[in-house]
Amino acid sequence: MTETNTAEQQPAESLRDLATQAAVLKLLAERVAAAQKDVRKRTQAALDTAAARDGVERIAAELPGGQAVATIGLRKGETGPVVVDEDAFARWVRATFPDEEWTETRIVRTVKPWKAAELLAEMDAAGTAQIADKVTGQVHTVPGVTIRPTRARTHGITWRKGGKDATAEAWRTGALAAQLAAITAGKEDEAA
Structure with missing residues (x-):
């Protein structure tokens, strides 16, 4: 039997049913994305x-019956050196290391990306916007660079074994109706 014959023998899906399913899933995806953004922030x-x-x-995520299905835990943010004034940083690199060709003169002086990354890595390791000159030992405060958050503190979800299946079953049986009501509510329902 050829693939064409097999396809011809199977009942064709209704285009209207597929269109409705596509529209419903798109609306649900949009509402879930908005709800997820809101609950993540809160x-x-x-x-x-x-x-x-x-x-x-960290805190356990539990179904209405008390079954723990996941753990929500903080993930630490990161801080590090960030160039906030390219021109001041480039002038400092040029003045501090005049014999090196780590800067380029265009309309403004810039530090070559590989050297900027190297210097920022040194500052990151030291935890300060300062560089110790390896030859003289002199410590320089680097203008145009500050230490500030480079990645915000966030949180993540770690599912417990069987947690996804239990959550899907609770959704299917309606046990999560109260938690999901806001997602499926229309604008007029939200105002009530």
């Missing part, structure tokens, strides 16, 4: 508050 704020107040950095 969860982060609550975790940050709990961590500062009580030292809590």
